[in-house]
Amino acid sequence: MKIQELRSRFPQLKESVYGKPLVYLDNAATSMRLDAVVDKWEQMSLKFNSNLHRAVHAMASKATEEYESARLATADFLNCSEKEIVFTSGATDSLNLLAFSLGESAFFEEGDEILICEGEHHSDIVPWQMLANHKSLLIKVLPINANGEIALSQLPELIGKRTKLCCVAHVSNVLGIINPVAEIARICHEKGCLLSVDGAQAVQHLKVDVRSLDCDFYSFSAHKMFAAPGVGVLYGKLGLLERLQPYQGGGEMIESVSWKGTSYAGVPHRFEAGTRNISSVPAIKPALAFLNDLFLDKEIIDYQENIIKYLLQELNSVPGLHLYGVPSDPSRKIPLFSFTVDGVHHEDLALVMDKMGIALRSGQMCAEPLMDRFGVSGMLRASFAPYNSMEEAEYFTASLKKAISMLK
Amino acid sequence: MNDLEKAKESIIEDFALFDEWLDKYEYIIGLGKNLEMFPVELKTDDRLIKGCQSRVWLDTKVEDGRLYFRADSDAIITKGIISLLISVYNGRTAKEIASDDFAWIETLGLKENLSPTRAGGLASMISTIRREAEANV
Ligand SMILES: Cc1ncc(COP(=O)(O)O)c(C=O)c1O
Numbered sequence: 231m232k233i234q235e236l237r238s239r240f241p242q243l244k245e246s247v248y249g250k251p252l253v254y255l256d257n258a259a260t261s262m263r264l265d266a267v268v269d270k271w272e273q274m275s276l277k278f279n280s281n282l283h284r285a286v287h288a289m290a291s292k293a294t295e296e297y298e299s300a301r302l303a304t305a306d307f308l309n310c311s312e313k314e315i316v317f318t319s320g321a322t323d324s325l326n327l328l329a330f331s332l333g334e335s336a337f338f339e340e341g342d343e344i345l346i347c348e349g350e351h352h353s354d355i356v357p358w359q360m361l362a363n364h365k366s367l368l369i370k371v372l373p374i375n376a377n378g379e380i381a382l383s384q385l386p387e388l389i390g391k392r393t394k395l396c397c398v399a400h401v402s403n404v405l406g407i408i409n410p411v412a413e414i415a416r417i418c419h420e421k422g423c424l425l426s427v428d429g430a431q432a433v434q435h436l437k438v439d440v441r442s443l444d445c446d447f448y449s450f451s452a453h454k455m456f457a458a459p460g461v462g463v464l465y466g467k468l469g470l471l472e473r474l475q476p477y478q479g480g481g482e483m484i485e486s487v488s489w490k491g492t493s494y495a496g497v498p499h500r501f502e503a504g505t506r507n508i509s510s511v512p513a514i515k516p517a518l519a520f521l522n523d524l525f526l527d528k529e530i531i532d533y534q535e536n537i538i539k540y541l542l543q544e545l546n547s548v549p550g551l552h553l554y555g556v557p558s559d560p561s562r563k564i565p566l567f568s569f570t571v572d573g574v575h576h577e578d579l580a581l582v583m584d585k586m587g588i589a590l591r592s593g594q595m596c597a598e599p600l601m602d603r604f605g606v607s608g609m610l611r612a613s614f615a616p617y618n619s620m621e622e623a624e625y626f627t628a629s630l631k632k633a634i635s636m637l638k
Numbered sequence: 639m640n641d642l643e644k645a646k647e648s649i650i651e652d653f654a655l656f657d658e659w660l661d662k663y664e665y666i667i668g669l670g671k672n673l674e675m676f677p678v679e680l681k682t683d684d685r686l687i688k689g690c691q692s693r694v695w696l697d698t699k700v701e702d703g704r705l706y707f708r709a710d711s712d713a714i715i716t717k718g719i720i721s722l723l724i725s726v727y728n729g730r731t732a733k734e735i736a737s738d739d740f741a742w743i744e745t746l747g748l749k750e751n752l753s754p755t756r757a758g759g760l761a762s763m764i765s766t767i768r769r770e771a772e773a774n775v
Pocket of ligand 1: 258259320321322323351353354399401402403428430431451596
């Protein structure tokens with residue numbers, strides 16, 4: 231596919247801001263929405279709106295079919311069984327569900343440990359801290375090195391007898407480095423520890439195969455992969471999900487309810503209480519189909535590799551610019567670049583570049599411990615999606631240089 | 639038109655010279671760069687304005703019922719914005735400031751063109767200046 235053809239599938243890319251063409255480089259926060267996703271959402275809203283599972287009428291069965299086929303498509307996408315796919319409202323919801331349910335399932339004993347990577351997003355820290363407070367567990371930190379890579383050599387010794395769970399992002403939303411999840415899973419499992427992976431930043435860029443990664447849990451949000459907001463996924467190995475207590479109680483998650491006691495439905499429905507996001511969940515299907523094609527598209531892959539190469543070179547040549555997340559193997563980098571510039575505040579840069587039409591993220595980026603690790607109050611981040619063009623990359627670097635000279 | 643109104647008017651006129659937001663920002667950045675040096679020893683927590691994403695310190699001195707402000711920030715645009723405020727209110731009487739409606743800032747359109755966190759910061763700067771004035775009326 232040609233980049234122009236790819237871009238034409240995302241109508242919002244044609245917008246302008248302050249009279250300038252929009253250059254959207256905040257794709258790690260949320261990606262642009264694919265036309266076919268909007269079409270599906272519209273169809274679900276205007277033609278097939280009905281609650282799921284509950285009734286015998288034709289619309290209910292159509293809506294249920296759409297919803298359950300989204301589960302099947304997600305399972306295919308991740309290479310797992312549809313029973314292992316729980317629909318949530320987002321990565322944050324997936325991680326909170328997991329933390330709560332593990333806590334309710336006699337999985338931890340007082341004094342057990344959870345090992346969390348230093349580069350994590352707050353969504354992969356705070357739910358575990360809440361659980362640790364609640365269940366008297368200890369949190370340990372898996373450090374990263376100055377390049378932003380996980381200190382893999384330290385991992386075996388950090389997993390002690392009481393370390394039951396390790397939490398790592400597949401790709402950090404600040405560093406953009408693809409972490410060696412399969413290797414981490416192997417080490418964890420050798421030591422009898424489970425691995426939960428936060429895949430929020432990976433799914434837009436990588437073909438994720440949970441079987442070959444062999445992680446135990448994998449969480450992500452649909453809105454970061456061209457689909458609709460309000461939908462997320464928690465993958466869990468079937469044997470583990472079956473051991474977990476539910477997160478929320480309500481309709482649809484039960485087998486039978488009586489005053490004497492209630493029994494729960496099987497997995498995954500046990501984790502999906504109440505009316506689900508019946509318009510947006512089916513809209514994940516066109517996004518997954520689109521990504522499946524994209525991951526096989528040699529022309530787009532090459533194009534993106536050139537952009538990454540170009541940006542690494544250009545950013546490294548800007549005087550006083552510090553890039554965070556520079557893996558020793560450049561093929562382990564997604565096109566996400568966080569940096570600071572000596573003598574220039576990240577917010578000033580973001581504001582000036584906004585007026586040039588460029589959407590960037592600035593601040594702590596929901597990863598305060600990582601900011602502390604690098605001794606900065608915040609960073610500026612440019613996160614590219616496959617539809618960002620080389621012209622946009624060039625406009626970005628030229629604008630960055632201009633903004634720095636204005637501010638210095 | 640009194641002196642306070644004249645000061646406001648002159649900024650509004652300056653702003654109107656620029657069609658492009660980028661140029662307005664360049665002007666604000668220029669103000670930030672030219673703001674009078676702020677002594678390090680005044681960078682204390684009690685002078686920090688709460689609610690700004692970048693750090694902003696404001697020092698107020700009262701002489702003969704008139705207020706004199708000095709300020710600093712680690713972000714240059716914030717510094718420029720507070721410099722706008724100071725240039726209008728510096729040396730005015732507490733009563734003048736306390737009874738002002740600060741509406742001229744709205745006409746600049748700054749709020750809509752700042753990030754939401756910055757817009758909140760601007761509101762905090764304004765309320766700090768107003769509070770300082772009210773305390774000295
Ligand atoms: C690495 C990572 N984890 C988790 C999240 C949370 O995703 P959401 O806000 O969609 O729940 C994000 C989103 O910013 C993220 O980048």
